[in-house]
Amino acid sequence: MLSEEHKNKLERIVHEYQFEHAMEYLIASVRQGIRLSKKEIETYTEIGPSRVGGDPDLPAMVEWPVDSEGTPMTFLAQLRLQDLVPHDVAKLLPAKGILYFFVGVDEPAYGIEHKVIYLSEEELLEAKRYRSPEVTALEEEFTGYRVSAKSTMEPPSYGYVDYEMVEDDDHDYEQYEELCFELNDGNSSDLAVMFGYPSTQHGDCEYEAALHLLTGKPYNYSADAALEQITDHFKGDSNRARQEVQDTLLLLAVDSDDDVGFCWWDAGELQFYIRKEDLLAGNFLNTYCSLYSS
Template structure:
């Protein structure tokens, strides 16, 4: 999606400040409009239905706790007050109100992780109160709840997605590019999650993995070419439409490892949720994909 006018001007100014004019067109085309979530203090549960990560969720009494396929209660990860979060959504694709909840099953293996993304409208959450987690959930660890706050960001391609040959030249190495990236994202030490933008990975193939499963129900075999062929076949041989499906596979939420909350995804990695653009625009969170990246 194209940058809006405000973000385009901001992007141009930062590019000029860091003297990256040689890569300006590339960066403007490939930088995405995202949302960062940062911790704003330990949760005291005095006020329900604001954005929170870890701890316990606020749920209406009639809402059942999500279970895995074998009947085990899933572990709660985060809740997002969309009235607040969507105010920072330059893509205008998130619902403007209601609550979004993220639950996870066992995080092993690292692909096609059983999970649940639950969306409740403002009317449904009007009577929501703190719901204590069941005594045993899929993850054994107990996670400390933190209030979180959203802000709009610009998300340039990270090391797995960027074209090094375009951004680097005789005067600009990758460290210089990272400095530019940090200013675009406004990176803060309390950042813990990201909506939209680029996931952490080594190979830049996360969207291929997610799209393959969401579209065809097939598991990824770590070949982008094979995945594209399967998606192209699913699209009736239309390669251009298959490429668009990859572009329309969006990072709904990436949750980082964090000592304060107690999240540690394998070797201090990142937990990632994906959704198809058409489902997001329709407010349909029943079809999502979850995977884990660890270096």
Template sequence: MLSKNNLNQLERIVHEYQFEHALEYFKETIRQGIRLSKKEIETYNEIGFSRVGGDPDLPAMVDWPVNSDGTPMTFLAQLRLNELVPYDVSTLLPAKGMLYFFIGIDEPAYGIEHKVIYLTEDKLQEARRCASPEVTALEDVFTGYRVNARSTMEPPNYGYVDYDIVEDDEHDYEQYEELCFELNDENSSDLAVMFGYPSTQHGDCEYEAALHLLTGQKYNYSMDSALEQIADYFKGDSDRAKQEVQDTLLLLALDSDQDVGFCWWDAGELQFYIRKEDLLAGNFANTYCSLYSS
């Protein structure tokens, strides 16, 4: 549900772009997101701030995660939660601590080996810069950037939008995109988004993630089939299955970025998913990672 401030802003922007015909649709489908943008190259003079790329700050008691063949995973990001909470309009994240994101080899594009680590605030007291192993799964070196967070409204993108609603005789998709850019204040410094819509062509990412998180089964590119399999997991409860898909959240989407050095296949997007139930419980042991590239 949109906050009062965001609702007022939405109504103002919709009126400015003359999209009143789709206002109720926007109210129902816009997600409250958090965007992360590049602030400055990390100097490591200070420990424990949100960072994308580079090296993590880890306590000595935390082992560097490895993939199934024993190769050290590649570090992607650390997010200090007290920096994000002021922008977490939906109050989904833990109030304090740090989230770390690591990845194994990014092939195939689904079920990618990865690790999300959550450390509580007390464990961060002993955190120090931890240099990446000489060889990691991706064999790439990423430049570390300090990041800024901001709260955003995330409307459905091209894979999720209902074209029949937003387009009419006077409005085309390009005009809808302009409205979207205004709503989420997108800029060239953006590196990542939390809780928005993943980049995709088919609008089925949450089906794939929910199916894997609940059953461990591989998605066969049929939303109906995925719902049936999830319903079977819940002893035939189709309503629960639909709710589980709805409650499968985009924990983090990392865009390709030349400055950092991220390039997910053909300049795509790396995506991490989590069940809302696990997120609210502070359980990051059960997540899903996939990749989208056009």
């Protein structure tokens, strides 16, 4: 549900772009998100700020994550929760601590080996810069950047939008894209988003992630088949199955970026998913990672 401030902004922009025909649809479908934007290159003068690339800050007790072959995973990001919580309108994240994201080889594009680590404020007391191993799964070095957070409105993306609701005789998809850009305050320094819509052509990412998170089964590119398997998992409770798909959240989507060195296949997006139930419980042991590239 949108905050009152964001609802007022949405209504203002919808009127500005003369999209009144889509007002109810957008109010119902726009998600509250958090966007992360690049700031300065990391100099490691402070322990624990939100950053992407480079090296993480970890206590010595934490072992560097490895993939199934024993190769160290590649560090992607550390996000200081106190930087995010003021922008977490839906109040989904823990109030304090740091989230760390690591990834293994990004092939194939589904079921990518990865690790999300959550450390509480108490566990971070002895944290210091933890140098990445010389060789990691992606065999690439990413430049460390500080990132800042902001609360945004995330309208349905290409694979998720109901075209019949946003297009009419006077408005086409390109005009909808302009409205979207205005809504989420997009700019060239945006690097990642939390709780928005993933980039995709088919709008079925949550089915894929939910199926894996709940059953461990691979997705066969049929949302109906996935829903049927999830329903079976809940002993025929189709309402619970649909709710689980709806409550499968985009924890983090990381865009390709030349400055940092991120390039997911053909300039695509790396995506992490989590069940809402686990997120609210502060449980990051069961997440899913996949990749979208055009």
